[in-house]
Amino acid sequence: MIEGKRPRRLAEDVRGSIGRRRSRGSEDTVTEQEEHDPLPSVGEVLELPELAAGRPELVAGERGLDRSVRWAHVLADSAAAALLDGGELILMTGTGWRRDPEEVEAVSEALVAAGIAAVVLELGAGFTRAPEALLRSCERAGVPLVVLHRAVRFVQITQRVHQRILAAQNETLAARAEVHAMLTELGLNRSPVDYVVERLAQTLGAPVVLEDPAHQVVAWSGAGSGADPAEVLAPWARADGRELTLPEGWVRVPVEAQGSRWGQLTALPGAPHAAGRRTVLELGAFALALGRLADAGGEQWLRLTSKRLFDVLLSGRYRGDTELATQLAASGLPVEDRILVGATLRGTGDFGAHGTLERAILETALRRAVAPEGRVLLAVDEAGGDPERAEPGRPILLALLSFPEGDPRIDPAADDAVAPPLATRLAKELEMLVPSTTPAAWRAHLSLGVPGRRMRALVTSLELVRSAGRLPAAAETGRVTVQQAARQPLAYLVRGLSSSPEVQEFASDALGPLIAHDREHQGDLLRVLEAYTAHPTNRSLAAQRARLSRSVFYQRLALIEDLLGVDLADGATIATLAVALLARRSGP
Known part of the structure; x- marks a missing residue:
C-alpha cells in the first residue's frame, strides 16, 4: 500500500506543489495550456475549509494537484462511473461498492479512464482505508486520491466548488466582454494597426508581433515592458521569408476572414489573463481582419512596416546596430x-x-x-x-x-x-x-x-x-x-553648410554682379557660369550644355570676367565660383 501522508501536512503539500508548478512556469517556457485556466485546480479545491474539516489526507496522485476541476459530483453507486464526462471532482463513501477485489479494480480503472480530476473518499461506512486497487490506479494515472478521516457534508463541498467554478467562468466572461468592447471601439474608430497591436500588448502584458504571410513584421509592441527588440524579433529576422520557428509557448493566431489569411498575431509568454491569452489574441485578430477587409490593397500594412522602421532609424530610437539590424531584417x-x-x-x-x-x-x-x-x-x-x-x-x-x-x-x-x-x-x-x-x-x-x-x-x-x-x-x-x-562630394558638403547666413552672404558677394545683370536684362550669365564650372577644361562641351554656340558662349564668358573682375582661367577663381553657385542653388 502507498504510504499515506499525515492530514496536517496536506495543506502544506498542496501549496508546495502549486508553488513548484508556478516556479517552473516562471523559469521555463510555459505551454498554452498552462497560461490561463479559469477553473480551480484540485490543489485549490483541497484548501477549502469545507474539505479541511474532514481532516483530508493525500494518499496518491500528488503530481495531479494542478488538474482543473470542471465540476463536483457525488458518486454513490459504482455503476455511475460510466456516466462521467471528465474533469469531475468525485466525492464518495464507497457504501454502494461491492467488496470483490476484481470489481473494485474494474471500478477504479473506469474512474481513471473517465478522465476525472480527483477522488475524495470519506472513510467509515464504506471503507476504513483506501482500496489498494484504487490507490494503484490513481497513482499510475496521476489522479489525486484524498481520504477524509471525519464525516463532512458533501452538499456543502459541492456547493462551494460550484460557486468557485461559476465565479471563475463569470470572471472570464466579463474579461472577454471588456476586451471585446475595447477592440470593437478601436475598430469603430478606425484605429491604426500599430495602435491595435500596442493595446493588445498592454492587455496581455507581453510583447505582441503582427506579421504578414511572408513572415515579415508589420508591427510589434513591447507594451512598455522593456523587452529587447533584438530578442523579440530574432525569429523573424532569421526567417527571411522562409519557415518561421518560434519557441514553445508563444501563442499564435491567424488574422483571416472570408477565406483569406493576411498574417498572424504572436504573443510572447506573459502573465495569465482572465479572458485567456489566446482568446485576447483571437479578438485582436478579428479586429485587425475587419480593418484589413476595409483596406483591400493592403496599403496600410505595407506602409506601416516602413514607417515604423524609418521613425526608429531617423529618431535614433534603438540601442545599437544589432537591435536595428534585427528590426530591419525582421521587416524584410x-x-x-x-x-x-x-x-x-x-x-x-x-x-x-x-x-x-x-x-x-x-x-x-x-x-x-x-x-x-x-x-x-x-x-x-x-x-x-x-x-x-x-x-x-x-x-x-x-x-x-x-x-x-x-x-x-x-x-x-x-x-x-x-x-x-x-x-x-x-x-x-x-x-x-x-x-x-x-x-x-x-x-x-x-x-x-x-x-x-x-x-x-x-x-x-x-x-x-x-x-x-x-x-x-x-x-x-x-x-x-x-x-x-x-x-558629388562638394555639392553635398556645400548643401550641408548652405543654410548658414555666412555661406549665403559669401555666395551673394561672389555672384552679385551676375545676379543683378540677369535680373535687369533677363540674361543667362549664371547658367553660362554653371556650365563652364562644370566643364572648365572643355569649353566646347560647356557651350553645348549651355545650349549656346561657341562664339556666343565665349562672349558670355568675357562679359562675366568683366563684371566680376576675375580670370576664368585661374583654378582658385573657378573653385570659388563653383562653391558660390552650389551655395546659392542650395540656399533657402
Whole structure:
C-alpha cells in the first residue's frame, strides 16, 4: 500500500506543489495550456475549509494537484462511473461498492479512464482505508486520491466548488466582454494597426508581433515592458521569408476572414489573463481582419512596416546596430553580408495626374528595379528633411536599399556622366508604368547615398541624402535624373553648410554682379557660369550644355570676367565660383 501522508501536512503539500508548478512556469517556457485556466485546480479545491474539516489526507496522485476541476459530483453507486464526462471532482463513501477485489479494480480503472480530476473518499461506512486497487490506479494515472478521516457534508463541498467554478467562468466572461468592447471601439474608430497591436500588448502584458504571410513584421509592441527588440524579433529576422520557428509557448493566431489569411498575431509568454491569452489574441485578430477587409490593397500594412522602421532609424530610437539590424531584417530588409544604401525618390515637373498616382508609380518602379535579389523599404518623408524645397502635395520617398555582394546595379558607372545601373533599370520600369499622357518634361529624381556594409553606413547614407535635398543631377537616363553623394562630394558638403547666413552672404558677394545683370536684362550669365564650372577644361562641351554656340558662349564668358573682375582661367577663381553657385542653388 502507498504510504499515506499525515492530514496536517496536506495543506502544506498542496501549496508546495502549486508553488513548484508556478516556479517552473516562471523559469521555463510555459505551454498554452498552462497560461490561463479559469477553473480551480484540485490543489485549490483541497484548501477549502469545507474539505479541511474532514481532516483530508493525500494518499496518491500528488503530481495531479494542478488538474482543473470542471465540476463536483457525488458518486454513490459504482455503476455511475460510466456516466462521467471528465474533469469531475468525485466525492464518495464507497457504501454502494461491492467488496470483490476484481470489481473494485474494474471500478477504479473506469474512474481513471473517465478522465476525472480527483477522488475524495470519506472513510467509515464504506471503507476504513483506501482500496489498494484504487490507490494503484490513481497513482499510475496521476489522479489525486484524498481520504477524509471525519464525516463532512458533501452538499456543502459541492456547493462551494460550484460557486468557485461559476465565479471563475463569470470572471472570464466579463474579461472577454471588456476586451471585446475595447477592440470593437478601436475598430469603430478606425484605429491604426500599430495602435491595435500596442493595446493588445498592454492587455496581455507581453510583447505582441503582427506579421504578414511572408513572415515579415508589420508591427510589434513591447507594451512598455522593456523587452529587447533584438530578442523579440530574432525569429523573424532569421526567417527571411522562409519557415518561421518560434519557441514553445508563444501563442499564435491567424488574422483571416472570408477565406483569406493576411498574417498572424504572436504573443510572447506573459502573465495569465482572465479572458485567456489566446482568446485576447483571437479578438485582436478579428479586429485587425475587419480593418484589413476595409483596406483591400493592403496599403496600410505595407506602409506601416516602413514607417515604423524609418521613425526608429531617423529618431535614433534603438540601442545599437544589432537591435536595428534585427528590426530591419525582421521587416524584410536583410543587412548581413549585403550592400546597403539610403536614397530618396521624387517626381519633378508636371505629372499631369493626381499625386497619389505619381507616388504609386514611383514606388512600384523602384520595387521592380531592385527585385528580385535586392530588397527595399519605402516611406514618405513626413518630417520633411528638405521642407523648403518640397513641392506642396508631392511627397518625397525615403528608401533603404539592400543588395547582395557584387550586384551590378549598385556598382558605379565607369563614366561619371553616365547614370548608374540602378537608375537605368528604374528608367526602364518607369517607361512601362508612366501613362502616355504624362508630359515629356516630367522626371523621377533619384538621390543615392554612399553604399556601405555596416548599419552605421546605412544610417549615414540616408541622413546625407535626406538633408541634401534635391541637387543638380550628375547624370540622366530616360525619365530618371540622378544625384550621387559618391560623385558629388562638394555639392553635398556645400548643401550641408548652405543654410548658414555666412555661406549665403559669401555666395551673394561672389555672384552679385551676375545676379543683378540677369535680373535687369533677363540674361543667362549664371547658367553660362554653371556650365563652364562644370566643364572648365572643355569649353566646347560647356557651350553645348549651355545650349549656346561657341562664339556666343565665349562672349558670355568675357562679359562675366568683366563684371566680376576675375580670370576664368585661374583654378582658385573657378573653385570659388563653383562653391558660390552650389551655395546659392542650395540656399533657402
